[in-house]
């Protein structure tokens with residue numbers, strides 16, 4: 134099962150290597166990883182999506198916690214969370230397909246961020262399911278390039 | 293105190309040495325090189341003693357031996373590039389056995405970092421998987437904080453090696469000294485155990501009928517031997533130990549069943565397999581104990597796992613009651629909690645255990661010169677405070693099986709990594725750490741040659757290490773494996789070309805005594821023990837002797853050969 138871990142780490146060189154190295158060494162599977170500095174410039178927050186049964190996930194959490202540069206590890210899977218991913222997608226268009234593609238983009242609430250004679254670049258945010266569904270929908274028109282950020286997640290407020 | 297202490301600005305190297313002095317460092321094992329010039333210069337004015345080893349691997353193993361027999365943090369030093377990479381085996385060795393080390397390495401100047409400059413190696417990168425933590429110091433003003441943190445990290449919680457990489461310009465920098473606080477928000481040291489869980493254990497203990505304590509190196513690290521003994525005696529609990537746990541429970545104590553695992557005592561393995569309550573303390577269910585078959589280990593038992601490292605819980609076996617904490621504190625709490633409960637009824641269990649113990653003692657020939665006979669004789673002539681250090685191979689297992697270790701920290705062996713070559717430098721470090729106690733190395737002809745250059749360090753520093761070389765002319769342990777599991781298709785195990793070891797010792801100015809017959813054993817050992825300096829005692833033993841019993845690979849621990 135996929136688990137989403139929010140990992141608060143120190144923000145300095147070598148930290149990513151330590152975390153990534155741990156996953157490689159212990160043969161844990163990273164599905165996606167996104168990382169950026171937090172409001173506190175000394176800290177970064179990683180969102181790691183990792184695949185494994187409960188015992189594996191428990192080990193991943195404990196091993197991460199052992200790293201001196203890791204401050205906290207929270208499993209956002211069981212919690213009530215909001216999660217999002219951002220994708221930039223370049224799609225091939227022709228005069229015949231352009232309006233159909235734009236309609237699809239509209240249905241998924243995507244935005245056109247760049248436009249060429251034969252292609253459109255779309256920005257889309259949403260949960261993973263929505264992004265996958267969009268990609269499936271537009272693939273027949275010609276998917277030229279795709280870049281995804283990987284999931285980021287935050288816990289819902291209590292009330 | 294350094295001569296520079298009164299001055300306004302200090303060199304990075306001086307600041308480093310002052311920080312080491314503050315941590316109580318009395319000795320470092322090192323080897324110089326270009327980037328360490330500022331440090332070796334500053335060392336001339338420092339109270340820290342420097343032992344010049346003959347290979348950096350010797351330095352790190354010596355620091356490791358020092359740490360094992362004292363519990364203090366061992367310190368070693370190497371130059372950049374090849375000096376640093378020569379440490380790798382020793383760092384991995386310490387990491388696997390949770391030994392506290394601070395490893396100092398020189399590094400090229402910061403402006404050349406990452407440019408493949410002369411003698412540059414990314415040693416923090418290379419050692420990330422085998423260190424508890426590491427630092428690359430970019431600013432000399434960070435030295436006091438980093439040293440303080442490094443010692444704290446190395447020595448607390450589950451100990452381990454911490455590496456500090458020191459670029460030459462950082463060591464040479466002139467800076468205003470200032471003290472700084474540690475900044476370790478991501479590091480927590482577990483202390484007491486969860487009291488509800490401890491009460492649960494007390495209850496489980498009172499209700500069981502076949503309990504076993506399975507004790508490991510963590511008991512020694514935590515200084516929990518005394519309370520473990522109290523607990524075992526109070527509730528009549530049998531104790532098995534791991535290789536790393538040897539000494540945490542006194543040899544000869546009626547409650548001790550012996551070592552568990554691959555070359556363990558039959559009674560110990562049977563007891564673990566048959567028990568209904570397993571109290572695992574400071575152990576990690578290593579595959580040399582479980583045969584790598586976690587799911588077949590102590591299957592009839594409720595398993596209690598007490599460890600300071602949360603990540604060890606449920607790593608290998610399912611645990612019914614996990615307790616994360618300091619082994620000494622947890623066992624003390626358990627002993628208290630036991631007051632509210634009935635003690636378990638174990639009379640029948642002990643009948644069974646005693647019959648196994650009597651039926652399957654450690655057996656070996658006593659009418660010819662064997663390793664076990666030599667080791668037992670050493671045990672008879674040594675005292676309680678003698679430190680026994682081993683290398684890796686058959687001789688190591690025989691020492692583990694028959695040497696009577698009665699106190700914690702008097703048995704040092706490479707457990708997790710199984711590093712041939714560990715013994716001689718580790719014995720040297722142990723002897724320096726405890727000059728008043730005798731250090732006896734038990735080594736083999738293969739292992740001895742892996743760090744043999746340290747004979748020079750031993751001779752030069754007049755360290756009275758007693759080197760017991762069990763010379764079978766072969767890589768005995770591998771030979772034994774080929775005998776049992778490769779159908780006697782022996783290959784590359786014959787150490788033809790071995791030197792005359794007595795002459796080698798003598799060339800270093802070390803006394804050598806060779807023993808070829810049973811009759812000479814006792815007198816040769818006494819002679820060596822009475823000699824005030826280092827001695828090499830060489831015993832000619834048969835290449836055909838096996839370490840028994842043995843659990844074949846992939847078999848559960850009850851299926852022992854030669855029990």
Ligand SMILES: Cc1ncc(C[n+]2csc(CCOP(=O)(O)OP(=O)(O)O)c2C)c(N)n1
Pocket residue numbers: 683684685686687688710711712713735736737738739740762764766767768769770
């Ligand atoms: C550095 C290293 N290389 C290889 C091995 C594999 N190995 C384990 S025991 C052994 C033989 C050890 O020979 P010796 O020191 O003579 O001890 P004996 O088994 O003969 O008592 C070998 C090669 C090892 N443990 N460490």
Ligand SMILES: [Mg+2]
Pocket residue numbers: 685736737738762763764765766767768
């Ligand atoms: Mg040998």
